[in-house]
Each structure stands twice: as structure tokens, then as C-alpha cells.
Amino acid sequence: MAGDYPAGRGRVKIEAGGFEIEGVSIAGHESFYKLPAFRCLLEFGRAPDDVLGYPTICLTHGHLDHAAGLAHHASRRRLTGLPPARVFAPEEAVPDLEAWLAISQRLENVDYGVHVTPARPGESAMLRRDLQLTFLPGRHRVPTVGYLFSEVRHKLDGELQGLPGEEIASLRAGGRKVTHREEIPLFAYPGDCGREIFDAAPEIYDVRVLLLECSFVAPDDVDRARRYAHIHLDDIAERASLFQNETIVLTHFSLRYRPAEILEALDRLPEAIADRVVPFLPRRRSPPPRL
Numbered sequence: 001m002a003g004d005y006p007a008g009r010g011r012v013k014i015e016a017g018g019f020e021i022e023g024v025s026i027a028g029h030e031s032f033y034k035l036p037a038f039r040c041l042l043e044f045g046r047a048p049d050d051v052l053g054y055p056t057i058c059l060t061h062g063h064l065d066h067a068a069g070l071a072h073h074a075s076r077r078r079l080t081g082l083p084p085a086r087v088f089a090p091e092e093a094v095p096d097l098e099a100w101l102a103i104s105q106r107l108e109n110v111d112y113g114v115h116v117t118p119a120r121p122g123e124s125a126m127l128r129r130d131l132q133l134t135f136l137p138g139r140h141r142v143p144t145v146g147y148l149f150s151e152v153r154h155k156l157d158g159e160l161q162g163l164p165g166e167e168i169a170s171l172r173a174g175g176r177k178v179t180h181r182e183e184i185p186l187f188a189y190p191g192d193c194g195r196e197i198f199d200a201a202p203e204i205y206d207v208r209v210l211l212l213e214c215s216f217v218a219p220d221d222v223d224r225a226r227r228y229a230h231i232h233l234d235d236i237a238e239r240a241s242l243f244q245n246e247t248i249v250l251t252h253f254s255l256r257y258r259p260a261e262i263l264e265a266l267d268r269l270p271e272a273i274a275d276r277v278v279p280f281l282p283r284r285r286s287p288p289p290r291l
Ligand SMILES: [Zn+2]
Pocket: 027, 028, 031, 063, 065, 066, 192, 252
């Protein structure tokens, strides 16, 4: 055991495609990921000290290994004097999440001030002037949404490039639109999902970094993956040529496997994808030097 966690599992911190991702993900036990570049937390299966400062939370679904930290996070932020976080969750889950918060507030006789914002697939919210959060459809056993982060740039129209600044300014003053909006897909996370996600949200193939669940890896567990609406490593291998991502971080591995078994299974991925895949697992400590 490493702290609260089974051997070889627990806190992970990796860098993927220029983004730091830190957290924990063990299927059925606990998932949360800190994304410092976006000041966003994905899921909050637990609310340890170092996630309290995160003002935006993207919850994919109501399974408690992803959501149990909701009231805890809200309560601790209030106690620390921090403003309420902005919480996104699937529209269908919002009434139950709000009811849970209401009961927690009654138990504590306080007001967290938190409200859950429904994340409707196809809609989006601006997190910063240059950062857009788009809600993707999900595919799991309970209502689920995915999240896509894009950088927004306002670029000068092609035919105006090379013109002196004053000329562009006067065109703009005359009412001409001189820039166009560009969205650069940086990061996507569809939450827990079955293989149907690939048809439902094909955008995930094109983001720079894809954080993708891969709960099951053993050949015997294909049926289990289907039954529980999770992805099996074979589903990824079959689609190897479709992934355009710079990095694919595989996560949410079942506790059925030891880390060494997971790494061994990943070695079987086709070449087209193998060197872009990073497992969200704690790095193995190198053996102590021999004296
Ligand atoms: Zn899960």
C-alpha cells in the first residue's frame, strides 16, 4: 500500500503534450485530475488539500468514484474563505447533485453558494478569453458528458496580412471585420465511456492531448468492458490509425491488473499509436543503487 492506495497505484503526475496532469485514477475507486494550465479539475472522486484552489470543476458523471468530493470540496472551500467553484455536470445529473448539496448544507447549517451548471453536448463556455470549454456527448451507464478544451485565437484575415497597421485600424473603424476566430483543440476527456464514444464524439481523435479511459486490458475482459460500458485496450488498437493526437494518456485502469500487466498489455498496441501512448500510472521507483 502507498498511503491509501494499493501497491503500484495512487498519485500520478505526468506531462503530456506540454500539459501537466496530476491526480489519481483507479476504476471504481477514485478519479480526479488537476489541469494547472486551465486551472481546472476533472472529476472529484475525493477533495484533497491541493485541489481546493481549483475554481472550475468538470464532472463527467455521477458515479461516486468521480463525484464523491462534490460536497466536501464545496464545504472546504467555504471554510477556507474561497469563492464557490464553478461546477459543470451532465444536465440529467444536476437535480440530484443540487439536492445532495442542499442536504449537505442543511446538515452543516451553512450555505456553500455552489450551483451546478448543466453541461449540454454541443454547447460551450468560455473559461478565459482565449480558452473555450466545449461539452461533448458521453457514452456510459449513467448520463455522462465529455469535455474539450480549445484555445481561441483571433487571427487577421488572410487578405489583410501585410497591410500597414493604420490601414487595418481604419478598416476596422469603418466597420469591416478584420479578424476571424480560430479554435485549436488542445485537450479532451470523455470521462468513463464505452467504445461507442468514438462514433459519438469523433472530435476526440483530433485534440493535441486525449485523456482516455481504458479500464480493461486483458483479452478475457472484453465482455466485462461491454457490460460496464468501459473501453477495452482492443477498442483502441482496432482504431489505431484514426488517432491524430500528439499524446494519448490512457487512464482509469481496473485494479484487476498489476501495473506490470498493464504496461505489458500496452506493449501490444500497434506501432501506429504505441509511441504516443502514456499510461496514467505512478512511475515505478528505480531500485536503490547497490553499494
Ligand atoms: Zn469510473
